[in-house]
Amino acid sequence: MSAHLDYVLALADDALVSAQRTSWWISRAPQLEEDVALANIALDQLGQARALLAHAGRLEDAGRGEDELAYLRDEREFHNVKLVERPQADFGVAVARLLLVATWQYELYAALVDSTDAMLAAVAGKAVKEVAYHLDHARQWTLRLGDGTAESARRMQAAVDAEWPYLEELFEPVDPGLLDAGIAVDPTRLRPAVLLRLEQVLAEAALTVPTTGPAVGGGRRGLHTEHLGYLLAEMQHLHRSHPEATW
Amino acid sequence: MRDWPLWEVFVRSRRGLSHVHVGSLHAPDAEMALRNARDLYTRRQEGISLWVVPAAQIVASSPDEREPFFDPAADKIYRHPTFYDVPEGVEHL
Numbered sequence: 001m002s003a004h005l006d007y008v009l010a011l012a013d014d015a016l017v018s019a020q021r022t023s024w025w026i027s028r029a030p031q032l033e034e035d036v037a038l039a040n041i042a043l044d045q046l047g048q049a050r051a052l053l054a055h056a057g058r059l060e061d062a063g064r065g066e067d068e069l070a071y072l073r074d075e076r077e078f079h080n081v082k083l084v085e086r087p088q089a090d091f092g093v094a095v096a097r098l099l100l101v102a103t104w105q106y107e108l109y110a111a112l113v114d115s116t117d118a119m120l121a122a123v124a125g126k127a128v129k130e131v132a133y134h135l136d137h138a139r140q141w142t143l144r145l146g147d148g149t150a151e152s153a154r155r156m157q158a159a160v161d162a163e164w165p166y167l168e169e170l171f172e173p174v175d176p177g178l179l180d181a182g183i184a185v186d187p188t189r190l191r192p193a194v195l196l197r198l199e200q201v202l203a204e205a206a207l208t209v210p211t212t213g214p215a216v217g218g219g220r221r222g223l224h225t226e227h228l229g230y231l232l233a234e235m236q237h238l239h240r241s242h243p244e245a246t247w
Numbered sequence: 248m249r250d251w252p253l254w255e256v257f258v259r260s261r262r263g264l265s266h267v268h269v270g271s272l273h274a275p276d277a278e279m280a281l282r283n284a285r286d287l288y289t290r291r292q293e294g295i296s297l298w299v300v301p302a303a304q305i306v307a308s309s310p311d312e313r314e315p316f317f318d319p320a321a322d323k324i325y326r327h328p329t330f331y332d333v334p335e336g337v338e339h340l
Contacts, residue, residue, distance in 0.1 A: 031251065033272050033283040040286050140279060 003175035005059045007184050012052030013080035019045035020235050044130040055119045071239035075229050076222040083166035085228040092159035099138035104170045105131040107190045116182035146205025161210045168214035253302040254280040258294035266298050
């Protein structure tokens with residue numbers, strides 16, 4: 001597989017797995033209004049994933065489209081970071097996760113607009129507006145929960161602490177050839193802006209920036225936590241059981 | 248979260264001149280109300296401007312007052328421009 005294809009798949013899988021986790025909140029959010037907000041966000045993420053997977057399919061040129069790539073790859077073939085694949089059944093964790101993911105995606109897509117890969121640039125141009133809203137949504141909740149009651153502050157801090165070690169994997173270097181060709185954005189260059197914004201939001205929310213070290217990476221190489229397999233089983237079983245099903 | 252106040256939502260469409268009431272929602276504060284309104288009422292490009300107003304701040308006429316409030320206007324047909332005949336040949340009216 002080419003580095004170009006790997007890169008597009010990595011971004012696609014981050015969006016796809018995020019969409020699957022975010023959509024878990026549909027019917028479970030604390031209020032109907034928040035239910036719709038999270039559904040909107042999940043749909044944005046799914047839209048980004050679809051466009052990127054379709055592009056990956058064309059790059060691969062092996063007859064696989066977005067459906068085959070989403071539903072017929074196994075765990076080891078997924079390139080998403082571990083940050084997005086773990087369960088988020090606590091609302092604070094969901095907010096902290098979205099804050100981290102959206103902050104990173106915002107910087108990423110804002111820079112990818114200038115990619116020499118015209119398709120990537122086009123997807124980024126649309127996505128950057130979507131993730132700006134995701135970031136705002138996550139920030140609003142972080143402020144309210146972090147600087148809310150003693151209970152909400154405790155739980156929001158615990159959520160940030162739990163997610164923070166997985167942030168570093170987002171900044172793993174990519175193939176230098178992709179940078180020379182102007183296709184990819186250097187993840188290490190996004191790190192200062194992402195950290196600065198996160199630290200600002202956490203300070204504003206009266207939360208502490210965790211000092212824990214990074215978790216073990218490997219997601220980009222297909223080495224995942226135990227949770228991804230279960231997520232894929234749920235996401236893929238319908239397509240695998242009824243390959244031609246449409247609705 | 249069960250006692251979030253109610254907000255009334257007004258949307259101005261792309262071609263609309265004024266904001267039109269579209270419904271209501273619950274939110275903990277004004278900022279979140281505006282965002283919830285965006286998510287609930289502008290998903291299909293319904294608007295380019297939003298207002299949210301605390302429902303408790305709206306003063307409404309009561310159904311009990313309907314007759315004294317609105318019925319007296321019923322027979323004042325001279326309040327409609329169509330009541331008046333425009334004389335033949337009058338320009339710039």
